[in-house]
Amino acid sequence: MPATDYQGAASSFANFGRSILSIRRDQVHSMDSSHEATSQELELEAFQKLVAERFNDLLAADSSELLSIPWIRKLLDVFLSCQDDFRVILFNNRAYFNRAPMDRHISEFFERSVKALDVCNAIRDGIEHIRSWQKQLEIVLCALDNHKSFGEGHFRRAKKALIDLAIGMLDEKESNTTIGHRNRSFGRQNAQKDQRSLGHFRSLSWSVSRTWSAAKQLQAIGNNLVAPRANEVMATNGLVVAVFTMSYVLLFVMWALVASIPCQDRGLGTHFSVTRQFIWAAPILTLHERILEESRKRDRRNACGLLKEIHEIEKCARHMNELTDSVQFPLTDEKEAEVRQRVQKLGLVYEAVKDGLDPLERQVREVFHRIVRSRTEGLDTMGRANTN
Numbered sequence: 001m002p003a004t005d006y007q008g009a010a011s012s013f014a015n016f017g018r019s020i021l022s023i024r025r026d027q028v029h030s031m032d033s034s035h036e037a038t039s040q041e042l043e044l045e046a047f048q049k050l051v052a053e054r055f056n057d058l059l060a061a062d063s064s065e066l067l068s069i070p071w072i073r074k075l076l077d078v079f080l081s082c083q084d085d086f087r088v089i090l091f092n093n094r095a096y097f098n099r100a101p102m103d104r105h106i107s108e109f110f111e112r113s114v115k116a117l118d119v120c121n122a123i124r125d126g127i128e129h130i131r132s133w134q135k136q137l138e139i140v141l142c143a144l145d146n147h148k149s150f151g152e153g154h155f156r157r158a159k160k161a162l163i164d165l166a167i168g169m170l171d172e173k174e175s176n177t178t179i180g181h182r183n184r185s186f187g188r189q190n191a192q193k194d195q196r197s198l199g200h201f202r203s204l205s206w207s208v209s210r211t212w213s214a215a216k217q218l219q220a221i222g223n224n225l226v227a228p229r230a231n232e233v234m235a236t237n238g239l240v241v242a243v244f245t246m247s248y249v250l251l252f253v254m255w256a257l258v259a260s261i262p263c264q265d266r267g268l269g270t271h272f273s274v275t276r277q278f279i280w281a282a283p284i285l286t287l288h289e290r291i292l293e294e295s296r297k298r299d300r301r302n303a304c305g306l307l308k309e310i311h312e313i314e315k316c317a318r319h320m321n322e323l324t325d326s327v328q329f330p331l332t333d334e335k336e337a338e339v340r341q342r343v344q345k346l347g348l349v350y351e352a353v354k355d356g357l358d359p360l361e362r363q364v365r366e367v368f369h370r371i372v373r374s375r376t377e378g379l380d381t382m383g384r385a386n387t388n
Contacts, residue, residue: 043092044238047085048279051245054078055283059290066290067260068308069356076363079253080370086246087374090381093239097382102236105228105243106382110375112247115221119254119263120368122208122217126261126305127361129172130353133313136165137350140320144343150331155324162321169314172262172304214258215267222251222270227278248274252284257364259291260307268295309356312349320346 058075065071096102139161143154225247228240255270272288274281294306303310320342327335 040093040237043089044242047089047242048245050085051082051249052280052283054081055280055287059283059287064308066308067294067306069352069360072257072260072307073356073360073363075253075256076360076367079249079367080363082246082249083367083370083374086242087377089239089242090374090378094381096236096239097378100235101232102239102243103382105232105236105240106378108224109243109247109250110378112221112225112250113371113375115217116250116254116371117368118208118212119214119217119221119257120364120371122212122214122263123257123261123364124361125208126263127357127364129168129262130305130307130310130313131357133165133168133310134350134353134357136161136168137313137317137346137353140165140317141343141347141350144339145347150336150339152329155327158320159324162317162324165313165317166321169304169317173302208264210264213265213267214263215265215269218251218255218258218267218270221254222272225251227274245278245280248280248284252288253367256287256291259295260305262304262310266305268292309349309353313353316342316346316349 055078058071058078061071061074090097090106097106140158143158143161144150147154225244228236228244232240251270252272255268255272258266259268268291272285274285276282276285291306294300295303299315300306300311303314323339323342327339331339
C-alpha cells in the first residue's frame with residue numbers, strides 16, 4: 001500500500017467516523033473494485049451491531065425499571081449473549097492468537113477476565129447480604145400480617161426485626177463490607193470436576209479477602225483499555241476491535257454490578273472513555289451516566305447499593321419503623337388500617353426480593369463459569385499453537 005493510502009486509512013480509523021469494520025472494507029474496496037465483504041468482516045461487523053442493539057434495549061428501560069433485579073438479570077443476559085458471540089469469533093479465528101499484536105490483546109483480555117471473577121464472587125456475597133435483610137422482612141410480615149387484631153407482642157417482635165434490619169443496613173453503609181467470613185466460591189462444589197480447567201489460572205481465589213476492594217478491581221479491569229490503533233486493526237483484519245468491544249462490555253457489566261449490589265469498598269469512580277463513534281458506545285455511556293445520576297440523588301447518595309429493591313427495603317422499613325413508634329393501644333380503626341396498608345407494601349417488596357435473588361445468583365454464577373470456560377479454551381488454543 002502506498003504511504004499516502006496508508007496515512008488516509010490511519011486517519012479514517014483514528015476518527016471512527018463510521019463503523020470501523022466498514023471503513024476497513026472500504027479501504028480494501030478502493031484497491032480492488034471486485035472486493036466483496038468476507039465472512040469474517042461480516043461476522044465482526046454483525047458482532048458490533050448486536051452489542052449496540054442489546055445495550056440500546058437495556059437503555060430503553062424507564063426509571064422504575066433501571067437497576068431493578070429484572071433489569072440486572074437482563075444485563076447479565078446481554079453479557080452472556082455477547083460472550084457467546086465473542087467466543088464463536090475467537091474459535092473461528094484461532095490462527096491469529098499467536099500473531100502480534102493479537103497475542104497481546106487477547107492475553108490482556110484474559111487477564112481482565114480473571115479480575116472479573118473476584119467481582120462475581122463479591123457480588124454473590126452481596127446477594128447473600130440482601131438475603132439476610134429479606135429474612136428480617138419476613139419476621140416483620142410474620143409478626144404483623146394475617147392477624148384479625150394486633151397485640152403489643154406482635155409489634156415488639158416486628159420492632160426488633162426492624163431494628164436488626166436497620167443496624168445491618170447501617171453497618172453496610174459505614175463499613176462498605178459485606179460478609180466478614182471467608183466466602184464460598186461458585187466453583188468449590190465442583191472443584192474436582194473443574195480441576196483441569198482451572199489449572200490455567202495463576203491466581204483464582206475461592207473468595208475475596210477482607211482487604212479486597214471492588215473499586216480497585218474495577219480500576220485494574222479498565223487499566224490500559226484503549227481503542228486499538230489503525231495499524232493494529234489492519235494487522236488483525238479487525239479482530240482487535242472485537243476484543244476491545246468485549247473488554248468494554250466486561251468492564252461496564254462488572255461496574256454496573258458493583259454499583260447495584262453491596263460489596264467491599266464500592267466505588268463508582270471508574271472512568272469510561274470511548275469515542276461515541278463506536279456504534280455500541282452511545283448506549284453504554286448513556287447508561288453509565290443514568291446510573292451515576294441515580295447515585296447522586298439525595299436519598300441514594302449513601303446507599304449500600306443502587307439496586308431498586310434495596311432502596312425499597314430501606315424506604316418501607318423506615319416507614320414501618322416510624323409507624324410502630326407511633327402506635328398506642330388500643331389501636332384506633334384508622335391506625336390499624338394504616339398498619340395493614342404498610343404491611344401490604346412491605347409484603348410486595350419482600351416478594352420481589354424473594355422471587356428475584358435466587359435466579360439472579362444463578363446468573364452471576366453462570367457468568368463466572370462462562371468466563372472460566374472461555375478463558376480456558378482460549379489459553380488451550382494458544383498453547384497448542386505454540387507446540388506446533
